[in-house]
Amino acid sequence: MYRSLFPRDMYAELEQLQRDMQQALELSPAIRGFGRGGFPALNVGSTGDAIHVHGFAPGLDPATLDISLDRGILTVSGERPASVQRDAQAAVHINERFAGRFQRVLSLPEDADPEAVNARYENGILRITVPRRASAQPRRIPVQ
Template sequence: MYRSYTSGDLLSELSRLQRQFQRYSNSSSSIRGFGRSEFPAINIGGTPESVEIYAFAPGLDPTTIDVTVERGVLTLSGERKSPLKSDSKTEAVHINERFFGKFRRAVSLSDDVDPSQVSAKYSDGILSISVKRRESAQRRQIDIH
């Protein structure tokens, strides 16, 4: 009546169930993290002085990316144009796995960052955003007299 699973069997079964769920719900999220449809992929980390956000957006013109901060939320938005001709009567697209179209990603920032201290740089397909932490939130050594 009950089936026991090894760890490999369990992951296979979970992946199968996920694919089945996606088929019926048109969902692209993944049980292992964000789905492939999330563009651009982002990494978020930090130092004692800042929060560092890296958006992986190869092939984008950096002038087409909007970075805004409002009410503690940093938003990346823009559009990636498709190089494929959709109105051509002689060409057909058989597989198109690269994301094209409008995108928007939002990141909630912690209360210890200063929204007026944001810098962004685009190099080699990576948008690097640094948000400085408030000076009052940074660690400081107190001298004892």
């Protein structure tokens, strides 16, 4: 069986590229992720008082995760072991589960507070909360 160098549905590939470009342009200019499409999949959002990062990583041991924040760069790295031991006699036809070392990097806004980061891993979801510095939060000034 021969393999084509081109996707079967060129229009679907172009539509996916357009969606990816649109989504990249819609992100806040202060929160940027590098390595889109990697593991773990990330959702990043913000409120007035914090930046919230949710990583979807079922089957990980929290002790294998390394999370750091240095000069506004949040790094999540670790290793996910293979779930199935390979048998020399068996052929694997489809293997979609990621296994191996991974790293995701996010650039956070300047008002992110590196001293108050909180990370929790529960039910396969890694939740990282990065509070904003109090001085950077908007405040209401009464008029006298």
